[in-house]
Amino acid sequence: MAQPDPQGSLSKLLEEAGLVNEDMTKAMMQASQEYGVPLKQAFISQGIVSEDDILELVARNQGMELVSLQGLKVTKELLEQIPAKTARLFRVFPVEYSDTTVKVALSDPFNLSVTDDLHRILDKTVIPVVAPEAEIDRYIKKFYEANEVSDMYEHFTEQIYQEAGETTDFSDAYQNIELDPTKAAEEQPAVVRFVDLVFKQAVHDRASDIHVEPQKGEMRIRFRIDGVLHQVPSPPLKWQSAILSRLKVLSGMDLAEKRIPQDGRIKLNIPGKKLDVRVSCLPAIHGETIVMRILDQASVLLGLGDVGFLPDNVKLFEMLIKSPTGIILMTGPTGSGKTTTLYAALGTINTPETKIITVENPVEYQLEGVCQVQVNEEIGLDFAAALRSMLRQSPDVIMVGEIRDLQTAEIAIRAALTGHLVFSTLHTNDAPGAPTRLIDMGIKPFLVASALQAAIAQRLIRRICPYCQTTYVPHPEELLEVGVDAEKFRDREFIKGQGCERCGDSGYRGRTAIHEIMVVNPTIRRMIMEVRSAMQIKKAAVREGMRTLRMDGFEKVLLGQATIPEILRITQGD
Numbered sequence: 001m002a003q004p005d006p007q008g009s010l011s012k013l014l015e016e017a018g019l020v021n022e023d024m025t026k027a028m029m030q031a032s033q034e035y036g037v038p039l040k041q042a043f044i045s046q047g048i049v050s051e052d053d054i055l056e057l058v059a060r061n062q063g064m065e066l067v068s069l070q071g072l073k074v075t076k077e078l079l080e081q082i083p084a085k086t087a088r089l090f091r092v093f094p095v096e097y098s099d100t101t102v103k104v105a106l107s108d109p110f111n112l113s114v115t116d117d118l119h120r121i122l123d124k125t126v127i128p129v130v131a132p133e134a135e136i137d138r139y140i141k142k143f144y145e146a147n148e149v150s151d152m153y154e155h156f157t158e159q160i161y162q163e164a165g166e167t168t169d170f171s172d173a174y175q176n177i178e179l180d181p182t183k184a185a186e187e188q189p190a191v192v193r194f195v196d197l198v199f200k201q202a203v204h205d206r207a208s209d210i211h212v213e214p215q216k217g218e219m220r221i222r223f224r225i226d227g228v229l230h231q232v233p234s235p236p237l238k239w240q241s242a243i244l245s246r247l248k249v250l251s252g253m254d255l256a257e258k259r260i261p262q263d264g265r266i267k268l269n270i271p272g273k274k275l276d277v278r279v280s281c282l283p284a285i286h287g288e289t290i291v292m293r294i295l296d297q298a299s300v301l302l303g304l305g306d307v308g309f310l311p312d313n314v315k316l317f318e319m320l321i322k323s324p325t326g327i328i329l330m331t332g333p334t335g336s337g338k339t340t341t342l343y344a345a346l347g348t349i350n351t352p353e354t355k356i357i358t359v360e361n362p363v364e365y366q367l368e369g370v371c372q373v374q375v376n377e378e379i380g381l382d383f384a385a386a387l388r389s390m391l392r393q394s395p396d397v398i399m400v401g402e403i404r405d406l407q408t409a410e411i412a413i414r415a416a417l418t419g420h421l422v423f424s425t426l427h428t429n430d431a432p433g434a435p436t437r438l439i440d441m442g443i444k445p446f447l448v449a450s451a452l453q454a455a456i457a458q459r460l461i462r463r464i465c466p467y468c469q470t471t472y473v474p475h476p477e478e479l480l481e482v483g484v485d486a487e488k489f490r491d492r493e494f495i496k497g498q499g500c501e502r503c504g505d506s507g508y509r510g511r512t513a514i515h516e517i518m519v520v521n522p523t524i525r526r527m528i529m530e531v532r533s534a535m536q537i538k539k540a541a542v543r544e545g546m547r548t549l550r551m552d553g554f555e556k557v558l559l560g561q562a563t564i565p566e567i568l569r570i571t572q573g574d
Contacts, residue, residue, distance in 0.1 A: 009110050013057050020048060051132060059130040062109045067095060069105060069135045070499055074143050084144040086121055090114050093131070093139045100124060105131035138501045191242040194235060195250075199277075201232065203270050206510070208294060208335075212247065214240055214287030226462045226511050227335070230504070240287055247290050251279035259283055263362070266292070278362065295364050307337065307344050308458075308513030310555055313547075316517055317456070321345045321423075326453030327416035329403075331428040337460050337513050338425045339364060342399060345423065346370060349397065357393055359386040360401035375401070383408040391415055400424040406442045413443055416451040430549065431455040431518035432538035435528045449520070449528040457516040459549055459570045461562050462508035468500035469560075478564050482554055495560040512561060514553040514570070518546050 014020045020028075028048070059066040072095065081094040081102045091107040092114065102124050106114060109130050118126045198221065202210050207223035214220075219240045222229045235243065248255050251264025266277040276295040281288050304314045320328055328345075330338040343365060346356055350369055358367075361375035361383070371393070373386050383400060384407040390398060391411075403409045403424050416422045428437050434455035438448045471493040476486035497507025518524065518541045527537050542548065547555070553567035 013061055014049060014054075024048060055130055055132065058109050062128075062130070064106075064109060065129045067105060067129045067131050069093060069095070069131055069139050070505055072139075074139070079143055081124075082118075082122065086118070087140050087144055090118065091133070091136055091140070092118065093136050095129060095131075097124075101127055103127040103129055105129050105136055107131075107133040107136045134500075138505065141501065142504070191239065191246050194239070195243060195246050198232075199268055200270060202294060203268075203275065205230075210292040210294070212243065212290040212292075214244075214284065214289060216286055219243070225504070226506075226508055227460055228462075228506075244288050244290065247279065247292075248281060248288075251277070251281075253279070253281055258288060265362075268294075276364075278364065304344055304348060307341050309515060310552065313515055313517055313552075316519070317345070318348065320454050320517075320519070321349055321421075323421060323453055325416060325419055325421055327412060327422040327424065327451050328453050329434045329455045330423070330425045330458060331431060331434050331455060332425075332458045333427065335460070336458050337511075338458055339401070341456075341458060341513065342423050342425070343367065346397070346399060354397060355393070355395045356397040356399070357390045357395040358399040358401070359383055359390060360399075371395075384411055387411045387415070391420075395420060397421045398423070402426070403438075403441075409438055409441050409443050413438075413447050413451045416453075417447070426455075428457070428534075430534070430538065431457040431516045431546070432541055433534040434518075435520075435537065436534045439528075439531060445529050445531050449525045452520045452528070454520060455518045457518075457549055458513050460511045460513055461553060461556070461566050461570050462506075463510040463512050463561055464495055464563060465497035465500060465503035465507055465509040467502045467509070468498050468507065469495050470498045472496055474564055481568060482557075482564050483550055484554060494557060494564070496563045507563075508566070512556065514549050514556060514562075514567075516546065516549045516552060 015022065015025060055066055058064075078094050078097060081097045082092065082104070087093060093105045094102055095105050096103040102118075102122060104115075104118060104126055106128050108114070109128065115126050115128050198210065202223050205223055205225055207225050208227075209224035211222040211224070211229065212219070213222070217237065218234050219237055220231060220234055222231050224230075245255055247266075248262070248264070250266045253262040253264045260283065262281045264279040264281070266279060268275040268277050278293040278295060280291045280293075282291075304317055305311070309317055330342055332338050339360075346358070346367060350356060350367065352369070355371075356367075356369075357371045357373065359373045359375060363372045363374045366372065373381075373390065375382055375386060383402070383404070387398070387400060387408060388411060398412075398415055398420055400408065400412050400422065401424070403412055403426050412422050412424055426434055426437055428434050432455070435448050435452055438452075439445055472495075473491060474489075474494055476490075479486040479489055497503060497509075499505035499507045503509040518537075520528070521544060523540055523544060524537060527540060538546075538548075548571075550567060550571040553562060553571055554564075556562040557564055557567060
C-alpha cells in the first residue's frame with residue numbers, strides 16, 4: 001500500500017487557506033518530529049487551528065462529504081459491510097451501504113489508496129467520506145469489539161452442545177453448575193463463563209441494573225447506565241434456558257417454579273469489589289424475564305454533599321434530620337435515589353447515643369450500628385406489623401422503607417407525634433404533594449399538619465462527562481423554557497459534553513440528584529389543615545423560599561454539573 005505525504009499536503013492546505021504561515025508550519029513540523037505526534041495533532045494541541053477547520057478544509061479539497069458518526073444507527077448488517085480486521089487495519093468505519101456501494105468514513109483522507117484497497121477487498125464501489133479520527137477509533141472499538149464477543153458466543157455454543165450431548169433443555173444440564181476456583185476461567189463451563197462475563201461487563205460499564213429479557217427469536221440483554229437502557233450483544237437463543245437457570249440457582253430461587261414471580265439475591269465478588277445483586281424474576285409470554293439491581297456498599301457511605309445536595313440545602317437538611325420528633329418524607333418515583341439519601345441521613349445521625357431501627361422491603365444495604373428489619377409478607381410481617389413491634393424497642397429514630405397504605409401511615413404519624421423522628425418514602429410527583437397524598441390515604445389533616453416536619457422531592461439527573469466538556473451559548477428559548485430570564489444570561493457560556501469514549505458518546509457520565517425541600521412552617525401547616533390543593537401549597541412554599549426541582553437543577557447547570565436539556569427532560573412535570 002502506497003504511503004502518502006499527509007504532512008506536506010495538510011500544511012499546504014492550511015497555508016493556502018490563510019490559517020497558518022510558513023513559520024508556524026516549520027515550528028509545528030519540528031514539534032511533530034520531536035514528540036512523535038502527527039502534524040495535525042500538533043496544530044490542534046497548540047490551539048492554532050481547530051479539528052473542525054481541518055476537517056472542512058480536507059473534505060473540500062478532496063471533494064468528500066464531511067460527516068459525524070454521532071447519532072449513526074449501527075446495525076449488524078452495517079458492520080458486516082467491512083470485516084473487523086479490515087476496519088482496524090485501515091482505520092475506517094461503514095456509514096451507509098447498498099447492494100453495490102458502501103460509504104466509508106476515513107481517518108486519513110489523504111491516503112487515496114485506501115479506497116482502492118477497500119474496493120478490492122469488499123468487491124463494492126467505495127464512497128469515501130471524512131469524519132473525525134477520534135470518532136472512527138471510538139466506533140471501531142465500541143462496535144467491532146462487541147462483534148468479536150459474538151464470535152466468542154459461537155465458540156461457547158459449540159462447547160455447550162459437546163457438554164450437554166442430546167439435551168435440548170440446557171437448564172437440566174446446568175442447574176447444578178458452580179464455579180470451581182481451582183480451574184482457570186477458560187476451563188469453566190460455557191454458560192458459567194458467559195454469566196460471569198455479563199456481571200463483569202455491567203460493573204465495568206457502571207450499570208445499575210441488568211435486564212435479561214427473552215423475546216420472540218432472541219434473548220435480549222440490556223444494561224441501565226446513568227438511568228438509560230443500553231442493549232448489549234445478545235447470546236444465542238439456544239442459551240436461554242441455561243442462562244435463566246444459572247441466574248435462578250445463583251439467586252436462590254426455585255428452579256422448577258416458572259409460573260409465579262420470584263425474588264432472590266446474589267453475592268457478587270468482582271476483583272476489588274464486593275457487590276450485592278437484588279434479583280427479580282417475572283414470568284412472561286416468551287419465558288421468564290429477570291432484572292438484577294446491582295447494589296454497591298460503597299454508595300451507602302456517601303455524605304449529604306455527595307448525594308447531590310447544594311451547600312445551602314445540606315445545612316437545611318442537617319437541621320431537619322437533627323429534629324427530636326416529627327416525620328420527614330422523601331418523595332419521587334422508583335429509582336430516584338430516595339433510599340440512598342435516607343441512608344446518608346441515617347449515617348449522619350448514627351451515633352452510639354442514638355437507637356435507630358429500620359423496616360425495609362428488602363434491606364438493600366447493611367448499616368453498622370443500625371437494627372434493620374426485612375419485611376416478610378408471607379408470614380404476616382408487613383410494614384405495619386414491623387412498625388408496631390419496633391415502637392416497643394424504644395427507638396430514637398425510625399426509618400420505614402415506604403408508606404403504602406393507611407395502616408402504615410397511621411402508625412408512622414403516631415410514632416412521630418409520640419417522641420420519635422421518623423423517615424420514610426412516598427410516591428408523589430413533588431414535595432407539596434406529600435401532605436395531600438397522606439390526607440387522601442385517610443389521615444386526618446390536623447395530624448398531618450402536626451407530625452410532618454418536611455417533604456423532600458428528589459430526582460436523578462445525568463452529570464456532564466468531565467472528559468469531553470465544551471462550552472456553548474444556549475438559545476434564548478431554551479433559557480425561557482427552564483424558567484429564567486434569557487436577558488440575564490445573554491451571551492453567557494454554558495457547559496455540555498460533546499461525547500467521548502469514556503461516556504459512550506452520550507456527553508454524560510455518572511448521576512447526581514436535584515432536590516425540592518419543603519419545610520412545614522406555620523403558613524404551610526395552616527394550608528394543610530385547610531386541605532388546600534398541592535398546587536396552592538407549592539405556590540406558597542415557593543413564596544416562602546422553597547427552590548423547586550427545576551430551579552435546583554438550573555443551579556447545577558450554572559455550576560457546570562448538568563445541561564439544560566437534561567433538566568427539562570427530568571422535570572417535565574414541574
